[in-house]
Amino acid sequence: MKKLLMLGGLLLLTCTAGLRYPLVLDEVAGNDKYSKANALIVFDSTNIELHRDGTNHIRYHKLVQVFNSLGRKDFGEVTFSYITIYDTIKVLYAAVITPARKVIRVPEDNITDMPMPAWEGSKFYIPNLRIVKIVFPELMDGGAIEYVVESINHNPPFDSTFDWWELFETTEPIREKVLRLSLPFDMPLKYRVENGEISHTDTIIKNRKVHTWQKNDVAKVVMEPSMPPLSTVLTKLLFTCTNFWEDYSRRYYRMSEPKLIPDSVLIDKTEDLVQNARTFDDTVRALYEYVNKEVRYVETRLIGKKGGYEPAPVSFTFRNKYGVCRDKAALLVSMLRTAGIKKAYMVLTNPFIEKMAKDMPVVSQFNHAIVAIETDTGYIYLDPTVEGSVEYLMPFEDGKAVLVATKKGEDIAQTPVRPPEVNLADITASGELTLDKTLHQTLLIKGRGLIDLQLRRLVQMMTSEQIKQIFLKGLKEQYPQARIDSIQSSEPKNFSKQMEIKVFITIPDYVLKIGKEWHLTSGRTSSLSFGAQGIWNLEERKYPLFMGIKVATRVRSVLKYSKMLRIKSLPEEFIYDDDSFRAHIRYAGKNGVIENETEIVFKQVQYDPDKYLQVKKCIKKLEEYQGKEVVLVEK
């Protein structure tokens, strides 16, 4: 009887939800607090009902009022995705509320359930990843949308456990946001709030514990250019039913291990690749390069009980020469073990998250898989997914959270952090200034880390006319008559040699001649003109400025000039160096040669608001310095 009453109450609540909220809309109407928004998220609730085996039901209920055409664009349609191996999505209720508070149910034709679309170049062609889309008709300024959507999970990615993370801020204001979790009362749960506060209560109803997190009157997030990933700066709730990271490490080990067994064809190939390897490094390098270069990135239908989490069998990946990160990582692990490097493991990571709390094992934060080799001095990490990367690990993966999957289980760790010079743009310019004011110059561009990768990908993925256009566009912005005579490059697939691009340039209008003076505009080359993007011009920031990587640029140039000229003036030396930024520019000239050495180093991956202001001042000074000239004068 009690159950019936409860169910009835729940049903009543659900049915009247659509009737209750128009009243709320009247409450918010005309409220100045929301006048700066395109829409107001009046009510946003997520109700999770978790079962002991990890399966769950999640109910989303949202009511959003829109104020203008951008609000209508952002909320005129909503989409949900699900993977048929794990979930189903049902739309229980969808309606539009007009400004006059009439409720219009969304017709069935406006709710579609379809396979994901084939976006050109996306590399994800997964027919069992489906999209449910609701298109709200008759939505006008001042109107609102409401929906209740249920996700039913019948196969959790990790059995008998669950974790979740959710942001409690977004780019429109939120009046009320609630997340409710109901789970068996003896199932462990830990939670944590980062970057802000969220109120929490809990209660026990029958055999279940019900946790409620709620936040009201959340201001909209005002986006700034070059913000860090939102999940690292906005108010975030995380919770988990797993006690230790080691548990997930062991689970993922057990999930992947059966897939790592090579067949005879793979064994033969591995042996063939390492037959000339004399050292441990030779072996690792040979196998890494093979997986990096020969296995392309694409995802097709997800198969297997834990498809999308477990890697494909390595024999499958090897046979087809394609896979995504976990498949490529698995193949490399298998090949390393076959070659005798037994302590090679799968690793879960996220290239955008530095720290994951030790006491908060939330595995759903991971979105990438790499490889770790255990050595006496610690782990070596390798990422074979970044095609064209000579470095085993790309510098943007430095200092990121990793979970190595081993039999005994590992705690959360971090990849090592390397100095900025691991990303280095190394440019040598040698040129001659002729008496007709023309500069003939050779630019030799080399790099390390991400720069080397970009150079390789430029040559591999662009045609020669595209490469020429890229360089010429930058040159012509300053020197409209600039020409590129030719471009040479080394072989991008040869990882044993540093990648080089040589550009042969002629600039007929290089010199501004005033009387007998030859003015060479020294610093406003496109590669070093920071101001052009305006990223450093905000008066103040609330959020850090996210560079993504540390990077160093080194330019050495030698310019020969005619004996008919002499140096009138050279810019003085510029030096700035602190823990976040370094700039050093030096000129020297005599005997018909002007030499310049420039070094600019961004030492941090991101700059907190205070640091940003400090570096901004230096960038300003650097720009002023770049405006100075080399001046020659006719003898």
Add this chain to the structure above:
Amino acid sequence: MMLLLFLILQLHYNYNPADYPDAAGLIIDDRVELKVDKDFKKEQHRIFRVYIFNTRGRERYADFFEKYNSKRQNLILLKTRTVLESGKIIQPEKKAISDLSTVQGFIAPAYKHYRTRSVSYSDVNAGVLLEYESKKTDKYKSSDKHISGIVVFQKKDPILHKEYSLRIPAKVKLHQASFGGVKFKKIEDGGFVDCCWWVDSTARLKSEPGMIPLEEFAPRVVFTNFKDWSEVGGWLWKKFEKAIVVSKEMKNSVAELKGKERIKVISSIYGDAVKNWRDIPLGVDDVGYTPMRADKVYKNRYGNQIDKCALLIALLGAADIEAYPAYISFSESKEKLPLPDYFKSVVVAVPYEGRFIYLDPRFPERGGVLFSLYGILFKENSNFPLMPDIVARYAFIVKPDTFLFSKVPGYKSDIADLDMDINVTSDRSITGTVRSRLTGICAVIARSKLRHKKEKEQIIAMEKLLGQLSTGAKLKDFEIKGLDDPESDVEISVQFECLNYLIKEGDRLRFVIPPPLFTFINIGSIFGMEERIYPFTVWTSYGIHSVLNINFPENLKVIYLPPTVSVDNPAARADVRYRSEPGVVKIEKRFVFKKSDYQPDEFSELQDVYNRYRSIEQQLIILE
């Protein structure tokens, strides 16, 4: 014999990348055979074979796609395989062949039956051959007895053999024209006619920014069984007219406009429809020529371009104003073979004072259609805005019982007018005001970047834009008008200061002439090349005009002022004038693109004007 055969196969499949510089692969065979039976049911047979040269080729071809309508068509794959250099054949994995939705189907539920068959090939690397063969058949016979198309015979990679063949009932009178060396033959076979077009050995299409559509210049064939333009017009009208349905609510919505001046009625209806009906970013290219019923569009409050045209025509009609669909082609089609395939866009034409006003119903939000553009505003179209892809193009206006060709007006005025007043202070700093008035592409881009940004967001956007002057340039105040009204100019006014803007070197101060701030357009973007091979477009002829007044302390003397520039040729015009008086320098600049479309040999003329306009001498003033 077997060895010989094997060797022949080897030779057949071994192509030297050095013979095809910069190619990602070599398209060995690209064939489409379309059979139309007596009931106009269609069957298409497709063959595609490509030899991979390198990583770029692998990325381009290793995943293959073919679209179809799952409600109306069946698609069967006859052959999909990788042929290795050794001759070994590898079939794709079963799970690598899928049916996905199309982007159109994702964007609009009306197209949820559209599907993309995707095939991810196995073991693809340089030196392999990929083969694809399919058959696509109509499930039902078609009541539409029209056949037409434009087929382009050039791609990003070289082609050894490309063929398009059409088998049609003999009673169908087909007209065709081929261009750029495409060969043609026709054979009569019983009650059918086989038409075949082909090319052998086509060079790859190089990449150049701003190219005009390939259908305008690449090797191609155009075919049609439309008798004449009247038949095309009738066909288009038949598809459109059913959508012109006026509901009671629609009639009521325009009732209050009764008695008002005609132009005001048009403006009111247009403004309402454009702003209050959400854009679905699909064109006639994506979805065809049949709009949704106007009363449904009205009720739904959203629609794609042709849907919103139907809505506008219905509402205007309810207000007793004639209006018709106008299909837009890139170039003039009057003298060409009659077919609808030239038209990529549709707007509304309203007869007005002996000419037409064109109403473009698109007003997409940030990140929307095309370049997120909101319409070029100009008096030649009675101040109604048009997207840059419509301006100066060609309209085919369709009425119930007739049609006519018309030219959409070109844009003759400046689209950015900029005034800057700068005061140089004794400590090398500057303070100033920038006022820009934008129409055309500049207004379009300004709206896309600034519309609906709220106070703090606007400050951030403006600070970022001011950074083009110098890092550390401080925004003191600003005002923006006209973002929400597609019929207005966008006006921006900014006050700023910048410390240490002038560079001190000895006794001299160098003043870098600021770039055109807050115009949102970079005319230099098309000049990142030395020469061009293909025709190109700047979308619309336009000019940018700026006046700078720079006030200096009286103790400073100008010792270098850039020379005047005045250059005028058929492609473009540039004028830069300087006037120096004690304590002030006035600079007036104008750059005008005289045409919207250019031939490749005109690029050097354009370049010549630009080189003089932006030469190094023009970039600074020196004071002492």
